[in-house]
Amino acid sequence: TGLTSFFDFINHKTKNVSTIDVKTNDEFGQISKAINENILATKQGLEQDAKAVKESVETVGVVESGNLTARITANPRNPQLIELKNVLNRLLDVLQTKVGSDMNAIHKIFEEYKSLDFRNKLDNANGSVEVTTNALGDEIVKMLKQSSDFA
Numbered sequence: 001t002g003l004t005s006f007f008d009f010i011n012h013k014t015k016n017v018s019t020i021d022v023k024t025n026d027e028f029g030q031i032s033k034a035i036n037e038n039i040l041a042t043k044q045g046l047e048q049d050a051k052a053v054k055e056s057v058e059t060v061g062v063v064e065s066g067n068l069t070a071r072i073t074a075n076p077r078n079p080q081l082i083e084l085k086n087v088l089n090r091l092l093d094v095l096q097t098k099v100g101s102d103m104n105a106i107h108k109i110f111e112e113y114k115s116l117d118f119r120n121k122l123d124n125a126n127g128s129v130e131v132t133t134n135a136l137g138d139e140i141v142k143m144l145k146q147s148s149d150f151a
Contacts, residue, residue: 006039017043045077052076066103068096100127109133
C-alpha cells in the first residue's frame with residue numbers, strides 16, 4: 001500500500017515509493033491526495049539530499065587528491081545538510097586561503113627544498129603557505145649567493 005511503501009522508503013528499506021490509490025473525492029479522498037502530494041515531495045527532497053551527499057563525498061575525494069579549490073555545489077533540501085554543506089565549503093575556503101590551491105605542488109616544492117634544490121617556485125601562489133614557501137625559497141637563494149660571493 002501507499003503508506004507502507006512510503007514508510008519503507010523513508011526508512012531506507014526500499015528505493016521506490018508508491019502513492020495511495022485515490023478512488024473517492026470525499027474527505028478521505030482529499031486526505032489521500034494531500035498524503036500523495038507529500039509523499040512525492042518527500043521523495044523529491046530525499047533524492048535531492050542524496051545527490052548533495054554524493055557530490056560532497058566526491059568533493060572530499062578531490063580534496064584528498066590535493067586540490068583545495070573543490071567546492072560542494074549541489075543544494076540539499078534538508079536544513080542540516082545545507083548547514084553541513086556551507087560549513088564544509090567555508091572550511092575549504094579557509095584551507096585554500098591559509099595553505100593554497102594545490103597540495104601536490106606544495107609537496108613537490110618541499111621535496112625539492114629537502115634535496116637542496118631551490119630553483120623552482122609555486123606558480124600563482126595565493127595561499128599563505130604558498131606565498132611563504134616562495135619567499136623562503138627566494139631568501140635561501142639570496143643567502144646562498146651571498147655566501148658564494150664570500151668564498
